[in-house]
Amino acid sequence: MPELVVEDLTVRSGGTGRPILAGVSLAVKPGEFVALVGGSGSGKTMTARSVLQLLPPQLSIESGSIRLGALDVTGASEAELNRVRGGRLGMLFQQPKKMFNPNKTIGAHLREPLKLHSGLRGQAARTRVLQLLAEVGFEDPQRGARSYPHQLSGGMAQRAMTAMALAGQPEILLADEPTSALDKVLEQQILELLDRQRIQRGLGILYITHNLASVAAFADRVLVMDAGVIVESGTTETVLGSPRTAYTRRLLEASNLAPTSIPAAPTHQRSALTLTNVVKQFGSGKRSGRPALDWISLDVKKGEILGVLGQSGCGKSTLARAIVGLEGISSGSITRTLLAADAEATAVQLVFQEPHDSFDPRMTLRASLEAPLRSQKELTSAERSRRLAAAMEEVELDPALLDRRPGQCSGGQLQRVTIARALLLEPEVLICDEATSALDALTQRTILELLQRLHRDRGLTLMIITHDMDVVRHMCQRVAVLYQGRLVELTDTDKFFSDPQHQHSQDLVSAAIPCRGLHLKKIRAAL
Template structure:
């Protein structure tokens, strides 16, 4: 008997003006010790399925029909009081955002102990011991000390470990992980996924892994359920789905992925259109309006899951008989065709000199630190330390590294939003770092920033048209009529309907808000655009649309980009050169192709090996995280090489002498005493022997 069996589950959410049919006939099974991946775009019903199992439907939500059998017991018929006994004891859930899932007013230890005291009725002393045991189980360093900390004092990776510890506190048999690594760097993401795998095997857990990242399920799931518009449209063993998807939607999701082999001269495949409105779901195939293979029958008949044999089923009238991923991956988007960027000659740009030149740039922040019970002392956080780089006209420079490495702070300084503590930044020969008043306002026309969170960066009280117009109005550019014309032009360029011009930010999807932020940043025709995590929170299909759009606008307007991202596949596709940052310093920089093919720094190599690969055969050969441990504090960074505390090649020299950037040929440079490749001045790289 399966651990969990969901049968024909239907969930409706009653709203003021309509009823949303969030789930429509969902059926799936999960066995003990098995990981089932639940994938699809936002709004497809992935999270709603997990919430229905937990009995945590939103206000107005209800299960209308269907069964949720956990070890034979129907949870759909349980009262709220009965479900309170199930949550934590029999089913645990790892929520998407650990910061909002944790209580900011309670210590970590109290929060982990809470389900123990509630369900097991053990003493405080026994609970404290169990808390330390659980924190150790999830790989928390110094568990006794960390138990006394508050959520805001921990990194994102450590907070996620705490959420996992809470979910496992009472030894449940089913674990639902809802986007457990969405906001994490590739290194921390790999550590969390390794941890979930280890716990699944050790505790014989059944795991539902909810994600929009197909690369994650490739290496972690035994079976995959593809959801679209409240239904499961394909289910299959992981290898079968990735090598031969049978539903056009599953095929399109896989084709939308930028990977390390993507052809930069072509646009990424993007799924056109939007999912249907589930308050009025169509009576025909729900994917028909977006499917490239639609026939007349698809517009009049509603397909249901049909078994194909071999453990797979598909809801399609004309399932794909052969794998065509190789063909459609190199097709441009149907809506956004790009200029062939390989034909663009950047050599003239490079001879013209740097558009932006940063020399010895540093940024320090004064923060308070509790050193005694009643006394605080100011300490210095070294966010960026002595960074030098050039950005050439017309190129895209990628900035990569873990959270806390200084990427965003450096980007804000390059855009003139932060003043360096030391060093200089020159834009077209004019110093930016000391500019103020009218001079800075003039420079602002050519220096713009696209922020990581489009919702937080857009004024919720302003309509979209006013948001896009505002920079022009503040810079006194053109008349009101001319500015309105420019707004309409920009909305057309970023793919937004003019009918949306009077709407507010909350009325748009994440992808649409990102387009609004891009239109606003382009309103003054800047020469340099700093894009901070422009696609990190988007589904794969929307992400492809935004990436294609940015590449198209770069060719159209001659833009220069600095793209900050922890998604190395996106950077590989977009960037001409890449700078790798670690704890405030650039440890490697060079042309994208050579840096990805032959990394010289062990940290770069570890980042690249941590990238989720959308190929089950390859992904499962990379089961262990390549970069382990936590990023050291920028308040008191390690002596010598800052990466030495996590580096497998570290020797005593690394603690004593700080490495400098050395030339590795072809414009590639790395700061390492024991690099993975020989430098230009060396025949062979040094290899530490018998030392630390």
């Protein structure tokens, strides 16, 4: 099988200004698992898009070469590239829902590469679709095949994208954050699936990630990228165990989230939210399936930090949307406790999982953030501007960013803007739905420290929905575990990690331990 070789690649915007990529060289051999790590905006995704010749229109390759075996990718025709993409070169994109056609089912998406690259049609293709969906963790492959992208959770969409990437039997797989939206159990399953493909078929993998624990567990070699330049490379043992650059050491330090001394929430404290027998059923009749939320009862105390864990598709995001009123419930009740005699209810705001999807790309950030303030007629234009500037400063951003559009901000900047927008209405409860899952370790730590400060200074009640066990251990006082729409465990964080009761809780904890143990061992040696 051929080797992927990138030599001295330089990518520039419009031929002027600082290069997006500067002299990048890397190679992925058959059967090799190579990790490309670095901060948000460092150029990792642009490297993968360069290999596929899928750069945005404003960017172009200025110099360098990209070869897949004997094929010169940079000089290939569009017809040649169409035969290579999805076939010899597989791609797992970071934001899968943006890559699917919303008008086509998942099954239809998967049948395309099977027909184009394997010649499968009819029943043979339908059978293979179900096999692929089962391999990537769909409990009901038939239902998954007939689902449309918008009907899938972020984690389920990532599974479907993994199945599509493997459908073409690629020689080289470019995996851009393939597990950032997945729980620890499924993350391990997907990485083990890719590793089996590497061993059995000689699949070469370029694994783009900010998850250094998974790098330590699976990668043969590591490349560290900063500001479009490869600043360090070597075997996994060498780079993580004896980093040469200060930047690599900072990544390692930031990813080592030690538990903080968060005081336990008082046992007899006023409730901020009370959910009683909440049921959410999508669809009706034979197509309804199991409820997305199944008799959920939960009491969230004022001022506490509650972590919500569970596998992808278990109902975590549906729960968050139901609490803030974006999703109606089928039965049960959600009570937001009154703050004062003249208050309607506790203000609850949601920080969405994918910040780029929660802003209108055509509007400036100022226009997006100012919209909810316009309903408060007593506020003048100057007062609204002061409120916006104060919100930006509270999340440690320059108010000048308000005049940018979402596409002009990094992922970390935009995530902080979503928090600023949520704080504008002075909520008592802030729900963070995977608010740090797509962020590098340095930016993640900044966001978590910001949330801790807001919790301390404002007395915010936080509900943190996450797949990251280290984030839960670092931040949360209690843990709620969802499994197939049910609340199966609710306990103190220390007890959850030391003595999980439900089988799914035990699976989550045990799946996190192997990677985390190896990760911490290497970090201790490095630091």
